[in-house]
Amino acid sequence: MSTLSAVEEHNDHHDHKPKGMMRWILTTNHKDIGTMYLIFSFVMFLIGGAMAMVIRAELYQPGLQIVEPNFFNQMTTVHGLIMVFGAVMPAFTGLANWLIPMMIGAPDMALPRMNNWSFWILPMAFAILLSSLFMEGGGPNFGWTFYAPLSTTYAPDSTALFVFSVHIMGISSILGAINVVVTIINMRAPGMSYMKMPLFVWTWLITAFLLIAVMPVLAATVTMVLTDKYFGTSFFAAAGGGDPVLFQHIFWFFGHPEVYIMILPSFGIISAIVPAFSRKKLFGYSSMVYATASIALLSFVVWAHHMFTTGMPVAAELFFMYCTMLISVPTGVKVFNWVATMWRGSLTFETPMLFAIAFIVLFTIGGFSGLMLAITPADFQYHDTYFVVAHFHYVLVTGAIFSIMAAAYYWLPKWTGNMYNESLGKLHFWASLISVNVLFFPMHFLGLAGMPRRVPDYALQFADFNQLVSIGGFAFGLSQLIFLVVVVKCARGGEKAPAKPWEGAEGLEWDMPSPAPYHSHTTPPVIK
Amino acid sequence: MMKDDDVDITPTQGEKLKSKNTVLMAKLFSAIVLMFGFGYALVPLYDVLCEVTGINGRLVNDNREASTAVDKERVVRLQFTTSVAPGMPWKFKPKVNYVDVHPGENTVVYFKAKNLSNLAITGQAVPSVSPGIASLYLNKTECFCFQQQILKSGESVDMGLVFFISTEIPKDIRTLTLSYTLFNMNQPVSKTASNLQAAL
Numbered sequence: 001m002s003t004l005s006a007v008e009e010h011n012d013h014h015d016h017k018p019k020g021m022m023r024w025i026l027t028t029n030h031k032d033i034g035t036m037y038l039i040f041s042f043v044m045f046l047i048g049g050a051m052a053m054v055i056r057a058e059l060y061q062p063g064l065q066i067v068e069p070n071f072f073n074q075m076t077t078v079h080g081l082i083m084v085f086g087a088v089m090p091a092f093t094g095l096a097n098w099l100i101p102m103m104i105g106a107p108d109m110a111l112p113r114m115n116n117w118s119f120w121i122l123p124m125a126f127a128i129l130l131s132s133l134f135m136e137g138g139g140p141n142f143g144w145t146f147y148a149p150l151s152t153t154y155a156p157d158s159t160a161l162f163v164f165s166v167h168i169m170g171i172s173s174i175l176g177a178i179n180v181v182v183t184i185i186n187m188r189a190p191g192m193s194y195m196k197m198p199l200f201v202w203t204w205l206i207t208a209f210l211l212i213a214v215m216p217v218l219a220a221t222v223t224m225v226l227t228d229k230y231f232g233t234s235f236f237a238a239a240g241g242g243d244p245v246l247f248q249h250i251f252w253f254f255g256h257p258e259v260y261i262m263i264l265p266s267f268g269i270i271s272a273i274v275p276a277f278s279r280k281k282l283f284g285y286s287s288m289v290y291a292t293a294s295i296a297l298l299s300f301v302v303w304a305h306h307m308f309t310t311g312m313p314v315a316a317e318l319f320f321m322y323c324t325m326l327i328s329v330p331t332g333v334k335v336f337n338w339v340a341t342m343w344r345g346s347l348t349f350e351t352p353m354l355f356a357i358a359f360i361v362l363f364t365i366g367g368f369s370g371l372m373l374a375i376t377p378a379d380f381q382y383h384d385t386y387f388v389v390a391h392f393h394y395v396l397v398t399g400a401i402f403s404i405m406a407a408a409y410y411w412l413p414k415w416t417g418n419m420y421n422e423s424l425g426k427l428h429f430w431a432s433l434i435s436v437n438v439l440f441f442p443m444h445f446l447g448l449a450g451m452p453r454r455v456p457d458y459a460l461q462f463a464d465f466n467q468l469v470s471i472g473g474f475a476f477g478l479s480q481l482i483f484l485v486v487v488v489k490c491a492r493g494g495e496k497a498p499a500k501p502w503e504g505a506e507g508l509e510w511d512m513p514s515p516a517p518y519h520s521h522t523t524p525p526v527i528k
Numbered sequence: 529m530m531k532d533d534d535v536d537i538t539p540t541q542g543e544k545l546k547s548k549n550t551v552l553m554a555k556l557f558s559a560i561v562l563m564f565g566f567g568y569a570l571v572p573l574y575d576v577l578c579e580v581t582g583i584n585g586r587l588v589n590d591n592r593e594a595s596t597a598v599d600k601e602r603v604v605r606l607q608f609t610t611s612v613a614p615g616m617p618w619k620f621k622p623k624v625n626y627v628d629v630h631p632g633e634n635t636v637v638y639f640k641a642k643n644l645s646n647l648a649i650t651g652q653a654v655p656s657v658s659p660g661i662a663s664l665y666l667n668k669t670e671c672f673c674f675q676q677q678i679l680k681s682g683e684s685v686d687m688g689l690v691f692f693i694s695t696e697i698p699k700d701i702r703t704l705t706l707s708y709t710l711f712n713m714n715q716p717v718s719k720t721a722s723n724l725q726a727a728l
Contacts, residue, residue: 047574181556216564216565216567218567219567220565235571249570249574250570311659313659
């Protein structure tokens, strides 16, 4: 009780906040919540990364040496779940919390109490998920896609914990998305019209609508898995009139928009950073907005390209193949716009720009391997091989994660008020860039040569490439510790950052001092 | 907090914004409830779609009128595979692994089933055809799968299937696979019984 009254008393004064833990537990400030999301996401990134290290250590040599196959399967499953729902999505929500109110001239998010909740249920969800690893029979071992009947008939006893943790993660994402939509629609400063919003805000608005549309479908899917496993329903059991292929349709109806949820905010980040370091306006702003919207709409009609081998009729395979290929048109518009933005710009290559350029190149490689996978007859060979693993790691690691790194370096001076150490940042970039390609590029060849994914052991002819991939993996894992050092050093001190540390940067957030004051835009800014 | 940030906005404006936010939030929440329902609605939608188009191979025509026209020009191979569902202690095998037939030709094949347990068990075979689209052209005039089978302990039986493949089957389908899975119809009851015994 006394703490509560203390909070209220403190809030009467402008820049005072409760001290210690209670500040973080009770906070409704978008900057605090953004910081917590970002720290949480980085912790999850390290935990999920440690699991990837277990996977790569086991695959360093053929044969079984370090872990048992069932534990290996738990590692691949939980690595995927943590990276998707624990690292990438919370990082974007954290960036949204920090940046959207500052970018649109709002004093805070529209629904601050809900904001507090949507963050604080997230650690609970992952505590449940991680604790299931220690249960008798082990944690989830059916892959992050939890195909039935692997997640029903053959699933471990802890599956209920998996289901509940996914429910909570989903609720957290949904609350975050509602908050973003309400903030962007209702809280823009006078004069901030939709077509004046920075692209990060645009891409997040569209992402939030995607979240609202598909996270409930994920919730429905896991609920069906729960009742199939524990309460005798037969949504996915042929014995009771259900169909396991139905699971894949429902899951991928969520799953495909989900992969765009993890990349659209990246497009927004890159669209902020590339113009800043090219000292030019973004080329083709409105085409960027329409391209983002088209990608989001198309994401609802391509889901079955994940299931070409389930025996669909040829007409359906062709439909999903052409729709998938169609997505490369708006994506190409974006890539060409970024390149055109750099064209004849006066470029400098600070760490955020290096990550942004690496994003453009490597994400495009991931896009091309995606196009290869979209070709139905070719997919019959590539399906469930390491080629798929290479593809989605190129779009998620060198795509989503690289853009998050770029964003962190770009806005760190605004968040902390200090400049980060540029040479350490560059070291982090080059170490990451080289190791990530050693890690993921040979996977293409492994997949084309026929190495299946999700196996703890493999045929001897894959040994050399796997060893190389593992070495790249360990190097990439270690490189991320440099990032930790850079961020901690920057938060603790360093050269004081000016209000606008990047010469070409544009946007309302650069008009306020660094670090950004605890309460910003208390009077609506004037929009030029 | 919110109260704090509104200092420079007049109270009426602040309240207006708050109610605007609440209205939009409520709309978005109803969208979420709707999409959760849509997730469940996909189940019957999928069944209807599959039934209409026959694309998941579950639809096997039990057209009980024998065929009259035979297309001697073509030969189509029909392969048979069988399996028993978990908890079904029967042996279940086709007598021949495949037959080559002309479209429109009435053909009889037999499947052998044997109850390996010491209980009388009722079985039900559920068919599936691959490629899925071919299920539209496989017509059964008589089939053991039309009824349930009851076998006493150790009893075995030859079960007949009379079928013909429609003459309209597309030219690119040369091989079909008909798969039967045999389910134990006593199982839910026996499961309850064993659970009860365990509880007692």
